[in-house]
Amino acid sequence: MMQPKEVAHLVLPTWAGEFDLRVFEGASGEVYLVFAYGDIGDGQDLLVRLHSACLTGDAFGSLRCDCGPQLRQAMRRIVAEGRGVLLYAAGHEGRGVGLVAKLQAYMLQDEGHDTVEANRRLGLPVDGRDYREAVQVLQAAGVRSSRLLTNNPAKASALHQGGVPVERLVSLSTAPHLRNLGYVQTKERRLGHRAPGGEPLDGDGLATGKAVDASNLLGRVGARNGRPYVVLKYAQTLDGRIATGTGDSKWISGPEERRVSHALRAASDAVLIGAGTVLADDPLLTVRMVPGASPIRVVLDSALRVPPDAQVFGPDAVTVVLTSDRSDPDRREALRRRGVKVEVVGEAPDGVDLADGLARLRSLGIRSVLVEGGSRVITSALRERLADRVVVAVAPILLGAGTDAVGDLGAGLVTDGLRLLDRTVHQLGPDLVVAGDLDWDRS
Numbered sequence: 001m002m003q004p005k006e007v008a009h010l011v012l013p014t015w016a017g018e019f020d021l022r023v024f025e026g027a028s029g030e031v032y033l034v035f036a037y038g039d040i041g042d043g044q045d046l047l048v049r050l051h052s053a054c055l056t057g058d059a060f061g062s063l064r065c066d067c068g069p070q071l072r073q074a075m076r077r078i079v080a081e082g083r084g085v086l087l088y089a090a091g092h093e094g095r096g097v098g099l100v101a102k103l104q105a106y107m108l109q110d111e112g113h114d115t116v117e118a119n120r121r122l123g124l125p126v127d128g129r130d131y132r133e134a135v136q137v138l139q140a141a142g143v144r145s146s147r148l149l150t151n152n153p154a155k156a157s158a159l160h161q162g163g164v165p166v167e168r169l170v171s172l173s174t175a176p177h178l179r180n181l182g183y184v185q186t187k188e189r190r191l192g193h194r195a196p197g198g199e200p201l202d203g204d205g206l207a208t209g210k211a212v213d214a215s216n217l218l219g220r221v222g223a224r225n226g227r228p229y230v231v232l233k234y235a236q237t238l239d240g241r242i243a244t245g246t247g248d249s250k251w252i253s254g255p256e257e258r259r260v261s262h263a264l265r266a267a268s269d270a271v272l273i274g275a276g277t278v279l280a281d282d283p284l285l286t287v288r289m290v291p292g293a294s295p296i297r298v299v300l301d302s303a304l305r306v307p308p309d310a311q312v313f314g315p316d317a318v319t320v321v322l323t324s325d326r327s328d329p330d331r332r333e334a335l336r337r338r339g340v341k342v343e344v345v346g347e348a349p350d351g352v353d354l355a356d357g358l359a360r361l362r363s364l365g366i367r368s369v370l371v372e373g374g375s376r377v378i379t380s381a382l383r384e385r386l387a388d389r390v391v392v393a394v395a396p397i398l399l400g401a402g403t404d405a406v407g408d409l410g411a412g413l414v415t416d417g418l419r420l421l422d423r424t425v426h427q428l429g430p431d432l433v434v435a436g437d438l439d440w441d442r443s
């Protein structure tokens with residue numbers, strides 16, 4: 001087989017750090033980008049990522065796959081190690097079938113076929129990648145043995161067979177999104193990938209730095225009449241408080257539970273809070289404690305009283321503000337100039353009209369919402385029957401007087417209370433997490 005030819009060599013500064021970039025062209029005409037970090041030295045025992053190009057995931061943050069978070073995680077890991085190589089195989093788009101065929105396969109997946117079946121129906125290989133040139137490129141770049149950042153044992157075999165020993169696989173799992181859950185599960189079930197969606201909720205992985213698959217906590221996510229599927233998520237003390245009398249709530253639950261919270265964010269299209277929580281906590285609302293995509297952030301702020309420098313408006317994720325006619329049009333414009341999407345919806349006694357706001361979110365393509373607001377938003381959603389499920393962390397703390405998790409729902413008798421169906425209970429560190437569907441039919 002003809003040796004790939006080096007066609008460019010330069011320094012590429014990236015968001016993760018400065019890489020030495022060598023570009024190779026194989027005899028097949030395919031292009032390979034070798035990003036080397038640190039001193040490669042004798043090329044032994046290098047942290048290596050062999051990444052198949054995915055334009056939609058890598059560049060546009062598509063939630064159909066886990067490629068983007070994997071690529072960024074690989075770069076972070078290599079930089080953290082201080083030494084390593086990322087080989088970006090530009091011709092391996094769509095497991096080697098190419099961009100157009102991949103997008104056509106997505107169309108079939110939308111009709112209900114999984115990624116394997118969709119490729120077969122198009123007469124395409126399930127995996128058309130040929131790793132031989134990639135291995136030659138790694139050798140040309142000085143890689144002699146590796147620890148391979150992958151969940152895919154087939155990649156390790158290809159490297160081994162090509163003469164680059166793989167000492168071990170280093171997992172590159174990401175917290176799955178509801179939109180890529182089926183794909184990630186198919187990769188595990190049908191393509192032999194190892195736990196691409198991370199550790200199960202009740203596994204040992206919670207104590208480690210690995211991704212967590214918390215998607216089960218979200219229940220049977222499905223279409224709702226003109227609004228997204230809504231899950232209420234909060235952390236309360238044993239005596240039912242989500243904050244002290246002074247408004248402090250950091251942190252009621254422990255780090256194990258908070259990592260699961262971040263995995264829930266990573267699984268959802270959007271995370272929603274009220275102006276009260278922004279003013280009290282100034283949260284970022286991004287995914288930081290597990291590898292995964294940050295959701296769209298939604299703030300309910302009928303009069304636009306949240307200051308424009310709040311962290312939730314920062315550039316790390318997209319933010320939508322649902323406001324009412326009462327807000328100052330100049331403030332709306334100022335937020336839009338900062339790249340914040342401002343939507344004017346109807347007004348209600350509690351602030352903005354939640355039903356109208358949720359319908360607006362659905363019209364923007366948002367299908368699942370994780371509500372992480374304070375008691376006012378939680379209470380509105382319950383009172384108006386606009387929630388499908390609750391996920392409540394209960395921490396072994398007694399606070400006495402403070403902010404109640406849920407305000408008045410008009411229950412005169414215990415039997416008037418909202419009951420949860422299909423409950424599950426999990427112990428996460430010192431906390432218990434109770435999840436269940438709201439039983440509106442019987443309430």
Ligand SMILES: NC(=O)c1ccc[n+]([C@@H]2O[C@H](COP(=O)([O-])OP(=O)(O)OC[C@H]3O[C@@H](n4cnc5c(N)ncnc54)[C@H](OP(=O)(O)O)[C@@H]3O)[C@@H](O)[C@H]2O)c1
Nearest residue numbers: 235243274275276277300302351352373374375376377380
């Ligand atoms: N432990 C936890 O899990 C947790 C989670 C979140 C917050 N907290 C704590 O909760 C406290 C904040 O509670 P909060 O009740 O003020 O926060 P919130 O529910 O997040 O925000 C309430 C505010 O949102 C606005 N809003 C707009 N439309 C609304 C609607 N339809 N329904 C309800 N609110 C609407 C209202 O302000 P406008 O009328 O100005 O629009 C309202 O005052 C803080 O101490 C925070 O630390 C704890």
